[in-house]
Amino acid sequence: MDGLTLEQVLHFAAKASYFIAALLFILGIKRMASPVTARRGIVQAGIGMLVATAATFALTGTDNLGWIIAGLAIGVIPAWMSGKRVAMTDMPQMVALYNGMGGGSAAAIGAVELLRFSSAGVSPPVAHLALGTLGALIGSISMSGSVIAWAKLDGRLDRRFTFAGQQAVNTLCFLAALGTGIALVFYGLDVRLIAVFFGLALLFGVLMTLPIGGADMPVVISLYNALTGLAVAFEGFVLQNEALIIAGTVVGAAGTLLTQLMAKAMNRPISNVLFSNFGGGGEGEAIEGSQKPIDAADVASLLYIADKVVIVPGYGMAVAQAQHKIWELSRLLIDADKDVKFAIHPVAGRMPGHMNVLLAEAGVPYDLIADMDDINPEFPTCDVAIVIGANDVVNPAARTDKSSPIYGMPVLDVVNARQVVVVKRGRGTGFAGIENALFYADNTRMLFADGQAAAASLVSEFKAIEGGGGH
C-alpha cells in the first residue's frame, strides 16, 4: 500500500464495486429476458445491488452515518414486507408504487444538489446543472404519475378526470415547469423558484395521468419505469457515479423498448395513449340480438363431447381467485384425452405477461399457454372456448366496428370457435366500458356466476358426467 492513503484505497474499492454492479445488472436483465434463466437473472442483479450499496459505505464517511442507516431502515423494512405480502393480482400497482419511489428518490437527489449549489453561491458547470435539473423534472413527473397510476389500479381512483381544454392546461403546466427549470439553470438558484419548480413538475405528473383510462395503465407504468431510469442516469452524471449512469440508462432504453412492445400489442401508439381519452370517445354501434344464458351442467356436457378446448382467462378470473379451480378442470379434461390450451392476450391482466404469472401461480405449466398470434388460427377448429373474466380482449368489434373506441386493437378471435361459453358475473361492460359483441353472438352462451363458483360447479358437473357415463 506504499504511497496510497486509506481514502484512495476505499475510493478504488468503491469504483471497482460499481463496475461489477453495472456488469451484474446488464447480465441480470439479459437473463431475465428468457424464461429458462430469468430466476438467476434477478438473483444476479440483486447481488449487484448489495455489492454497490455495501461499497458505498466506503465513500460516505461518518458525518451523517446515522441518517443514512435510518433512511435505509425506513425504506427497506416496509417495502420488503409489503412486497412479500402483496397478492399476485395486485403486482402491477405495486410495481408502479416502487417505481414512483425511485423517481422520487432521483428528484430528491436533484433537490439536495440544487439547494447545495444555491447555498454555496457558486455556479457549477452548466451541463451538470442542466442534467441535474432535467433529472429532477423527469423524476418528479414519474413519481406523482406513478402514484396516480397506483391509485387507479388499486381502485382508489376509479374515475377518469376529464374536462374541456385539458390538453391545453397540461401543456401549459409542462411548459411552466420546463421554463422554471431553465430559469434555475441560467438565471440563478433562488430557493423559492426551486420550490415552484418541484411543485409544477409534481402537478404535471398528476395532470398527465388523471385522464388516462385503466386499460392503458400498463403502458403508462412502463413509460414511467423508463423515465425513472433516465432520471437516475441524469442524477448519476451530476454525482459522477458510473453505476447510476449505466444502470439508469440501460433501464431507460430497455424500458422504452418494452413500452413500445406493449403499445404495439395493444395497437395503440404511445402518443395516442397519452393524449387521447380512451373509452370516452366513440360509442360504437348498437348491438343486435340478446345474451343467451346456459347452466353449468350443460357446459359440462359440451366439454364432455369436445375434443379441443381453449380457455381464455382474463383479469376477472384472477380477481375471483378461480385460477386454481380452472386448472383442476383443465387437468380433468386433459386426463379425458382432450386437447386443452390457454389463450393469453398480450395485455391480459393488468400488464403484459401478468396473466402468465397468475396462471403460473396456480401451477399451469407455461408450455400449455399460447400467445394470441399462435392461437388465433386455431379457433375455427376449437370445439369449446371458455372465456372467464376476459372482456375487451375478446370483443370482435375491434375488428369489425370502425366506430368502436377499441377498433384496431388486436383481439383473440374467440368468436370463430364452434361454441363459446362466457363465464361472467353480470351483464356489465368491461374495463374500457364498451359493450361486447361476442356476448350477443349466435354461438355464445353466457354462464352468469362468480368465476370461482362457476369453475367449481364445472368441475363437479364434469366429474358427475364421467362417473355416470361409464367412462
Added chain:
Amino acid sequence: MIDGFLALYIFTLAAFTGKEIIARVPVILHTPLMSGSNFVHGIVLVGAMLVLAHAQTTPERIIGLIAVALGAGNAAGGYVVTERMLEMFKSSKPAGKAGGKG
C-alpha cells in the same frame, strides 16, 4: 471525472445495450422484466446515500433522508416482487421452450 464526450459515449453505449439485451423477450416475461428493470433503477439508492453523506444543512439532510428511504424502498420492494414472480415460472418439461415466440 466523467465529462463531455466521455459521458455522451457511456450514455449512448448503455442505451444500445439496454435495447439489445431485451430485444427478444417473450410476452410471458413482460411483467417480470418490467418489475426487474424497476428493481435495477433502485441503484438510485447509492446516489441518495452519497448525497445524504455530504449534506450539511438540516433541510439537505431531511430531503437526503427522503431520497435514501425512497431509493431503498424501490430496491427492496422491486427485488422481492420480481423474485416472487420469477420463482413461479416452471415448465412441464425440463428446459422446455416458452409458450411465447421466444
